[in-house]
Amino acid sequence: MPNNVFTRYLPLLLLAILWEIGPRLHWVDPSELPPLSAVGRAWWSLLMDGDLWINGVSSFINWFFGLGSAIIIGVLLGVLMARSQTIDDIASPLVKALYPMPKSALIPVMILWLGLGAGSKIASISLSCLLPVILSAYNGARGVDQTLIWSARACGATDRELLWEVVLPAALPEILAGIRNAVAISFIVLVASELLVGQRGLGYLISFLGEGGVYDAMFAVVVTVSALGFFADRAYLFFMRRTLLWRE
Amino acid sequence: MNETIFGAGSMTGNGIVFGQVTHTYRPQRGRPVLALDGVSLEVKEREFVALLGPSGCGKSTLLYLLGGFMPIESGTITVGGKAVTAPGPDRGIVFQNYSLFPWKTVKQNVLYGLEKQRKPKAEREQRAQELIELVHLKGFEDSYPSQLSGGMKQRVAIARTLAIDPVTLLMDEPFGALDAQTRTLMHEELLAIMRRTPKTCVFVTHDVREAVYLADRVAVMTSRPGRIKEIVDTKPSNGISRADYINTPEFTEKVDYLWNLVRDEAIRAQEAH
Numbered sequence: 470m471p472n473n474v475f476t477r478y479l480p481l482l483l484l485a486i487l488w489e490i491g492p493r494l495h496w497v498d499p500s501e502l503p504p505l506s507a508v509g510r511a512w513w514s515l516l517m518d519g520d521l522w523i524n525g526v527s528s529f530i531n532w533f534f535g536l537g538s539a540i541i542i543g544v545l546l547g548v549l550m551a552r553s554q555t556i557d558d559i560a561s562p563l564v565k566a567l568y569p570m571p572k573s574a575l576i577p578v579m580i581l582w583l584g585l586g587a588g589s590k591i592a593s594i595s596l597s598c599l600l601p602v603i604l605s606a607y608n609g610a611r612g613v614d615q616t617l618i619w620s621a622r623a624c625g626a627t628d629r630e631l632l633w634e635v636v637l638p639a640a641l642p643e644i645l646a647g648i649r650n651a652v653a654i655s656f657i658v659l660v661a662s663e664l665l666v667g668q669r670g671l672g673y674l675i676s677f678l679g680e681g682g683v684y685d686a687m688f689a690v691v692v693t694v695s696a697l698g699f700f701a702d703r704a705y706l707f708f709m710r711r712t713l714l715w716r717e
Numbered sequence: 718m719n720e721t722i723f724g725a726g727s728m729t730g731n732g733i734v735f736g737q738v739t740h741t742y743r744p745q746r747g748r749p750v751l752a753l754d755g756v757s758l759e760v761k762e763r764e765f766v767a768l769l770g771p772s773g774c775g776k777s778t779l780l781y782l783l784g785g786f787m788p789i790e791s792g793t794i795t796v797g798g799k800a801v802t803a804p805g806p807d808r809g810i811v812f813q814n815y816s817l818f819p820w821k822t823v824k825q826n827v828l829y830g831l832e833k834q835r836k837p838k839a840e841r842e843q844r845a846q847e848l849i850e851l852v853h854l855k856g857f858e859d860s861y862p863s864q865l866s867g868g869m870k871q872r873v874a875i876a877r878t879l880a881i882d883p884v885t886l887l888m889d890e891p892f893g894a895l896d897a898q899t900r901t902l903m904h905e906e907l908l909a910i911m912r913r914t915p916k917t918c919v920f921v922t923h924d925v926r927e928a929v930y931l932a933d934r935v936a937v938m939t940s941r942p943g944r945i946k947e948i949v950d951t952k953p954s955n956g957i958s959r960a961d962y963i964n965t966p967e968f969t970e971k972v973d974y975l976w977n978l979v980r981d982e983a984i985r986a987q988e989a990h
Contacts, residue, residue, distance in 0.1 A: 619786045620874075622804035624830035624881060638820045697779040715820045717863040 482542040512689035520674065521693065527669040528659060531587055535594025538656040540648055543599045547606025547644075548636060570595035572654065576662045582694055590662040590670070595657040598651035603645020607641025642716065645709045652705055656698040720786050731797040731884045731917060732760035733783065738792035740778055752778050754942035755792070765799045767932035767951075769925065769979060771986040775943030776921045783919060796885060806834060809883030811888040815870040817862040822850065823826050823873050830881035843946040848876040849962065851910065868899040873907070879914065888920045892927070904930055908959055925979060929971045930963060937978045940986035947978055 485505055492499035503511075515521045526571045550557045550564075567581075583589035613636050621635045663672025671694050678687035740753040752775040760766045769774040782795055784803040791977050794801040809830075817826050827848050831841040849855060852872035871891055878886065887957045887986045908931065911918065914928050921963065922928050928935045937946045951971050953962040960966050 478781075607767065614816065616812040616814060617818065618811070619784065619804065619810065620816045621833075621875075623784060623806065623808060623810045623878075623883075625806045625833040630833070635818070639819070641820070647810070695967070715861040715863060717861070 471570070485657060492603060500684065507685040508688045508692065511683075511685035515686055515689055521671075521690070524669055524671050524674045527587075528663065528671045529665075530591040530654055531594060531670065532659050534587075534636075535591040536598055536668050537658070539595045539598035539655075541649060542595070543602025543647075543651075544606045544637075544644060545600075547603040548610045548632065548640065548651065550603070550634065551607045551610035551640075552636060553681050562597075564600070567596075567600055571610055572658060573661050576658070576665055580666060583666070590659070590667070593662045594655050594658045598655050601647045601654065602644070603652040605643045605650075605684070606640060609643030609647075613639040642713055645712065649702070649705055649709065652701055653698070656701070658693070660694055722970070724919055731966050732762045732916060733758075733760040733885065733919065734793075734795045735759070735779070735783075736793040738779065738782060738794060739790065740775065740782065740787075740790055742778070745960070753782075753943040754944050756943065756945055757792075758948075759808040759944055760917060760919060763915045765920065765931060765933045766936045767920045767922055768938060769922060769928045769975065770938030770942050770943065771979065771983040772923060773986055774938045774940050774982065774987035776938050777889050779943065780810075780889050780919060780921050780939075783885075784808055784887055786860050786871070797924055806830065806881045807859055808885045808887055809878035809881060810889065811871070811874050811878050811891045813893045815862070815871055815874045817870055817877070818974055822859050822861055823854060823865070826862070826873055827876045827880050829923075830877055833883055840905075849879045851879070851913070852876045852906070866899075868896050868903060869874045871895065873905065875907070875910070879910070882914070884917060886916045886918045888918065890921055890923070891924070893924070907931065920935075923979075925972050929968060929975060930959060935975060937975060938982070940982040946982070949975055949978075951975075 487501070488505040488508075490496050490504075492502050492504040495698060509546050512521075546556075546560060550560050572593075576589070579589040580591045581595075583592055617639060618631060621631055626634065659670075660672040660675070663670035664676045667673040671690055675690045675694075676685055678690065680686075720874040736756040738753055738756045739751075739965065741749050743749045756775075756779060758766075768779060770776045778787070782789050783796075783801060783892065785801050789801065796855070801808075818829065821829065824845055826847045829946055831844055846858075849858060852875055854869065854872055854876070856909065857865065857869065862873065875891075892903050895903060910973050912966070920928070920931060933950070933952045934952050935949045937949065938944065939946045949971065953965070954957065954967060
């Protein structure tokens with residue numbers, strides 16, 4: 470088992486070693502890529518100064534409300550579109566129009582409409598994450614076995630009970646898979662929106678440090694964001710498996 | 718006036734009357750297909766009637782119409798004198814694919830209908846436990862359907878349906894997906910259940926032996942469009958048990974007779990494809 474873990478993370482370890490010795494031996498310019506140890510030191514001082522915390526909390530709030538609203542609206546809309554022809558007819562063209570649009574193109578529009586603060590970032594994240602959630606909820610709810618619905622009907626379930634107690638849980642495996650995609654997108658759009666404009670957030674910190682030429686600290690924030698994205702995905706996967714334990 | 722409305726119903730008690738039921742299947746692409754053509758049939762209270770026919774003869778459609786799952790286009794279906802318009806707890810249904818809620822445990826599945834009927838909690842718990850014991854699943858209360866065999870899943874589905882004590886039990890090829898041995902055991906179990914809690918039962922199957930073994934009468938349907946071709950009495954004539962019935966010449970004769978009726982329709986159905 471330890472052997473297994475070792476081999477699995479061996480490529481990462483090799484990358485870390487290369488990152489350390491490459492700049493030191495001047496294979497790459499250390500001013501463009503500071504050695505890993507310098508990045509580590511910069512990370513520690515960012516943590517101690519509180520810069521990482523203040524901007525991290527600010528990013529977390531944008532991320533939380535952006536992704537959260539996308540999940541709530543997306544699941545509701547997707548399920549209702551699947552179950553109601555009228556809602557499908559109204560919402561479907563809008564969803565289809567949104568589908569091929571590069572989501573980062575929405576960021577300037579949101580800034581124009583909602584200003585430079587948190588609102589535009591939350592809206593950008595929300596809109597970008599909405600699509601995979603809607604699609605998964607729609608497909609999941611569409612695919613519910615007709616006899617499952619009839620069984621609930623014959624037991625006396627009302628329309629509303631049918632939606633919450635049968636359609637939604639039956640669609641849950643697909644919805645949770647869709648949300649996983651949304652989590653990945655949320656990190657991309659979060660950092661992109663903060664990079665573009667802002668006074669707070671990890672994305673802002675990256676661009677601020679980069680413009681100031683403090684590259685070891687800039688890399689420290691980049692690594693932090695990547696690690697957060699990785700652990701968020703792991704944690705979500707764990708949660709998803711726990712929730713779907715009944716599937717075997 | 719009451720007498721004229723409920724007159725027919727009281728004749729059959731809580732029986733079922735299909736009157737000239739016609740149904741057209743309209744696929745999203747392609748031409749509409751006449752699935753049922755003027756089907757009339759009466760099922761008396763506590764009678765067990767099997768609908769027998771080749772696949773695609775509309776026998777399941779007839780059952781779904783009785784369940785109220787699809788609108789009746791032409792003709793009438795009444796249960797206990799009342800016209801069927803929507804699904805209801807008076808008509809419990811069991812499907813071939815079990816249709817259990819996979820995210821609910823055995824017990825939660827059986828409880829579902831009782832919750833929908835707004836029964837008090839203590840009564841729900843007691844009734845669910847009774848049903849689980851009736852179908853011999855004690856000890857599996859907290860298992861999920863994915864952890865059960867096909868036969869066990871179907872027993873859960875039967876328990877869930879019986880829990881709300883429907884007057885009529887609709888069964889759509891319930892044992893069609895099970896292996897031969899499990900199917901035989903399920904036949905015995907179903908008959909035992911029907912002895913303990915007698916119900917009107919409409920049972921859809923394409924298995925001739927199953928139909929003769931379980932049913933009081935077998936209605937043979939023609940291949941598309943589905944019509945009632947003949948109704949055959951399959952109750953053991955001298956009052957012997959069903960278990961013994963299966964070894965009598967009478968049973969074999971009934972099976973042979975019905976098989977000949979179904980055979981022609983099955984051949985016609987194949988040629989039509």
